[in-house]
Amino acid sequence: METDTATIRVARYRPEKSEKPYFQEYKVPYRKDTVVLDALNQVKAEQDGTLAYRWSCRMGVCGSCGANVNGVPKLTCATFLHEFKGKSLTIEPLANFPVIKDLVVNIDDFMEKLLKVKPWIIRDKQSPPEEGEYKQSGKELDRYAQFSSCINCLLCYAACPIYGLNEDFLGPAATALAYRYIADSRDQGKKARFPIVHDLEGVWECTLIGECSVVCPKGVDPMLAIQKTKILGAMEAPKTMLSPETLKAILPRGGE
Amino acid sequence: MEHLTHDILVVGGGAAGLRAGIAAVERSPKLSVAIVSKVYPMRSHTVSAEGGMAAVTREYDSLDSHAYDTIKGSDFLADQDSVEYFVKQAPHEAVQLEHWGCPFSRDPDGRISVRAFGGMSVKRTLFATDKIGFHLLHTLFQTSLKYDRIHRYDEWFVTSLLTNANRVEGVTAIDIRTGELFTILAKAVIIATGGCGRVFQFTTNGWIKTGDGMALAYRAGVPLKDMEMVQYHPTLLPNTGILITEAARGEGGYLINKDGERFMKRYVPGKMELGPRDIISRSELTEIKEGRGFEGRYGSYVELDLRHLGEKKIEEKLPFVKELAEKYVGIDPAHDPIPVRPGQHYQMGGVHTNIEGFTGLGGLYAAGEAACVSMNGANRLGSNSLTECLVYGAVAGETVADYVAKQPTPSFGNPVQGLAMTEETRIYDGLLKHENGERTSTIRIDMQKGMEEHVGIFRDENSLREGCRIIEDLKKRMTNSTVDDKDRVFNTDLVSALELDFMLDCAEAITYSARARTESRGAHSRIDYPKRDDTSFLKHTLAYRNPNGPRMEYLPVTITRWKPEERVY
Numbered sequence: 103m104e105t106d107t108a109t110i111r112v113a114r115y116r117p118e119k120s121e122k123p124y125f126q127e128y129k130v131p132y133r134k135d136t137v138v139l140d141a142l143n144q145v146k147a148e149q150d151g152t153l154a155y156r157w158s159c160r161m162g163v164c165g166s167c168g169a170n171v172n173g174v175p176k177l178t179c180a181t182f183l184h185e186f187k188g189k190s191l192t193i194e195p196l197a198n199f200p201v202i203k204d205l206v207v208n209i210d211d212f213m214e215k216l217l218k219v220k221p222w223i224i225r226d227k228q229s230p231p232e233e234g235e236y237k238q239s240g241k242e243l244d245r246y247a248q249f250s251s252c253i254n255c256l257l258c259y260a261a262c263p264i265y266g267l268n269e270d271f272l273g274p275a276a277t278a279l280a281y282r283y284i285a286d287s288r289d290q291g292k293k294a295r296f297p298i299v300h301d302l303e304g305v306w307e308c309t310l311i312g313e314c315s316v317v318c319p320k321g322v323d324p325m326l327a328i329q330k331t332k333i334l335g336a337m338e339a340p341k342t343m344l345s346p347e348t349l350k351a352i353l354p355r356g357g358e
Numbered sequence: 359m360e361h362l363t364h365d366i367l368v369v370g371g372g373a374a375g376l377r378a379g380i381a382a383v384e385r386s387p388k389l390s391v392a393i394v395s396k397v398y399p400m401r402s403h404t405v406s407a408e409g410g411m412a413a414v415t416r417e418y419d420s421l422d423s424h425a426y427d428t429i430k431g432s433d434f435l436a437d438q439d440s441v442e443y444f445v446k447q448a449p450h451e452a453v454q455l456e457h458w459g460c461p462f463s464r465d466p467d468g469r470i471s472v473r474a475f476g477g478m479s480v481k482r483t484l485f486a487t488d489k490i491g492f493h494l495l496h497t498l499f500q501t502s503l504k505y506d507r508i509h510r511y512d513e514w515f516v517t518s519l520l521t522n523a524n525r526v527e528g529v530t531a532i533d534i535r536t537g538e539l540f541t542i543l544a545k546a547v548i549i550a551t552g553g554c555g556r557v558f559q560f561t562t563n564g565w566i567k568t569g570d571g572m573a574l575a576y577r578a579g580v581p582l583k584d585m586e587m588v589q590y591h592p593t594l595l596p597n598t599g600i601l602i603t604e605a606a607r608g609e610g611g612y613l614i615n616k617d618g619e620r621f622m623k624r625y626v627p628g629k630m631e632l633g634p635r636d637i638i639s640r641s642e643l644t645e646i647k648e649g650r651g652f653e654g655r656y657g658s659y660v661e662l663d664l665r666h667l668g669e670k671k672i673e674e675k676l677p678f679v680k681e682l683a684e685k686y687v688g689i690d691p692a693h694d695p696i697p698v699r700p701g702q703h704y705q706m707g708g709v710h711t712n713i714e715g716f717t718g719l720g721g722l723y724a725a726g727e728a729a730c731v732s733m734n735g736a737n738r739l740g741s742n743s744l745t746e747c748l749v750y751g752a753v754a755g756e757t758v759a760d761y762v763a764k765q766p767t768p769s770f771g772n773p774v775q776g777l778a779m780t781e782e783t784r785i786y787d788g789l790l791k792h793e794n795g796e797r798t799s800t801i802r803i804d805m806q807k808g809m810e811e812h813v814g815i816f817r818d819e820n821s822l823r824e825g826c827r828i829i830e831d832l833k834k835r836m837t838n839s840t841v842d843d844k845d846r847v848f849n850t851d852l853v854s855a856l857e858l859d860f861m862l863d864c865a866e867a868i869t870y871s872a873r874a875r876t877e878s879r880g881a882h883s884r885i886d887y888p889k890r891d892d893t894s895f896l897k898h899t900l901a902y903r904n905p906n907g908p909r910m911e912y913l914p915v916t917i918t919r920w921k922p923e924e925r926v927y
Binding site for chain 1: 397398400401402403405406450451453454456457458459461462463464466467468469470489492493496500501503504512535564565566597598600601678681682685686797798799802803841842843845846847848849850851
């Protein structure tokens with residue numbers, strides 16, 4: 103396998119040094135199996151220890167190494183340099199998030215949204231473990247399995263034009279996870295979650311552009327989750343629209 | 359310096375830490391529990407576990423069978439009381455996890471599916487395709503969000519334990535986002551920081567596995583137990599060290615040498631590819647040494663052949679293996695064998711604890727891979743470690759919840775305050791401002807190369823002596839190290855330097871402990887002492903930190919019902 107050299111252009115932002123972001127170029131060696139993360143690690147270890155970015159598992163499952171690569175949100179551990187041979191290669195922090203430093207973005211907003219959708223099993227009555235597992239058929243598992251595969255890498259938020267315009271929008275991953283629980287046969291929390299997902303900033307904001315599903319590295323289809331949630335909402339509308347929770351969610355805020 | 363106060367402080371937000379946190383608040387809902395993690399909990403390395411978690415859930419199985427398999431797998435170095443408690447609690451924890459929403463794979467009757475795993479005499483490994491670690495971690499993390507008494511410090515890095523008269527009273531921790539050092543006081547601290555795989559060059563472990571908690575305890579005077587027991591997993595991708603799960607063999611995969619032979623027939627004919635990991639890793643190296651390996655760009659390897667399983671089974675049961683092979687090797691495992699070789703995977707040793715997770719230092723507890731409750735002995739069986747995180751995470755959480763009820767809240771006076779100020783000086787005036795020293799990355803790379811070369815699968819006195827020398831030399835070099843990044847905000851260069859300092863402590867404990875154990879047992883394989891020696895070494899190594907290399911003490915193994923016997927499969 104031959105070694106080549108690529109020039110990568112990395113967005114830098116060092117708030118203690120300068121208010122303004124800038125670009126810095128690095129030359130990195132690469133082979134056919136070199137990923138963008140390897141290039142960043144080469145820079146960090148051998149050229150410039152000041153470059154800041156997050157990573158851990160380097161196998162596409164911890165979800166921490168997302169960045170915009172030539173404008174497209176990607177896991178840097180799963181994006182190969184050779185795919186950009188002959189082209190320029192620009193690495194920027196995930197779009198639509200405030201930048202803390204270099205490629206490190208602030209994800210507080212997602213962490214709050216995740217909490218908001220109550221991503222845990224809600225049941226009227228919990229059985230003690232001694233009574234055994236809740237049975238679930240393969241079919242029941244299939245209804246939510248893909249939505250439970252979200253690794254919270256947030257590429258979908260970086261790709262979402264609605265979130266770019268309105269940060270209150272609940273957004274793809276949080277909705278997919280809300281739907282993951284709503285669709286789980288063991289869960290009875292639909293009523294608790296409906297006011298959240300059907301809030302004004304919930305699923306109805308989505309205009310079905312579908313970029314979220316395109317960029318998802320784990321084959322989750324958040325747009326489908328949003329669609330399914332809309333359909334469930336429409337079916338339940340006669341019941342839920344009049345419930346106090348829903349009214350509270352829909353009425354303008356600040357009056358409480 | 360600002361200080362914060364909680365009743366309980368958990369260091370680490372992976373499976374063991376989250377389970378401990380949940381157990382503590384469920385036990386005593388009024389307690390204030392802090393989970394301090396250097397990454398967002400869902401990034402914790404638990405996420406990378408693939409194959410499954412063991413628990414007795416079927417009629418054909420028994421607790422005694424699970425216990426015996428685990429003890430035999432451990433080459434009789436496991437404490438049998440610890441194993442017995444583990445197997446008894448395992449089914450409870452598995453069902454609890456299912457109740458919390460873990461998307462386990464199911465049988466047609468709706469029960470959680472089980473698969474075969476190495477060293478387990480029956481199918482008892484529960485799974486969620488081949489991504490159990492990911493699902494288990496997200497289930498625990500998302501469940502933990504419903505407890506508002508669990509307060510999280512995400513992306514905070516613990517740098518030291520604060521002790522007062524043989525009692526832990528809190529930690530110092532850097533808020534990585536701002537670079538500010540805080541003191542967090544607590545009546546008890548639970549270490550759940552996982553392993554230290556990154557001391558080696560070739561490892562399945564993520565970048566964050568730097569043995570922080572092991573080193574924290576070691577520096578506070580707590581011994582590290584059985585650190586020489588390093589698990590080398592047989593199937594890593596040769597270029598990256600990415601793990602290909604044992605479930606691939608559990609589902610029927612073959613290991614093949616360059617003559618197309620299923621070579622495990624020479625080593626453990628009764629188990630073949632489902633032998634324990636230590637034996638399979640050694641067998642692979644023997645095949646390679648005797649000229650039956652393949653040669654590739656990244657050295658010699660053998661092949662994991664899944665072709666006979668067919669596309670459908672691979673897609674259904676091993677989708678992540680398929681994804682990893684396609685992405686990182688460029689092959690489809692339904693049509694091509696996967697190149698693999700053995701590499702570091704797991705640390706059987708760790709912070710010495712008793713069966714309640716107590717370390718012997720007042721208020722300090724540990725659970726999960728960071729701890730050594732001695733249920734894995736000299737070789738852990740695949741799929742026992744996730745269950746261990748749940749069982750012993752829960753034990754630690756509950757024990758600590760009861761313990762803190764009777765303890766006073768520590769105050770921010772001396773000696774704690776003085777220790778915190780010293781720590782601030784060490785980090786910011788010492789390490790951060792130091793100019794013109796050696797870059798930490800060169801020290802890290804030399805450590806990883808040294809450990810790989812001298813403290814690997816096969817060891818002897820010469821290699822280990824050299825390993826000890828290298829570590830001592832690196833420790834000296836570390837005192838003159840420089841970080842490039844002088845900023846406070848999100849300084850990953852500084853955090854890496856502190857992690858490296860922790861890793862050197864772990865590397866030291868591993869190497870010295872290995873040199874002192876002049877026998878072969880489980881994963882510890884000495885060419886110069888090829889036999890197990892129960893007369894001299896049916897005992898645990900305890901390494902105590904000492905300026906001139908660790909002091910070694912030993913502790914008898916607890917035997918309850920299973921007399922040590924020759925380990926034949």
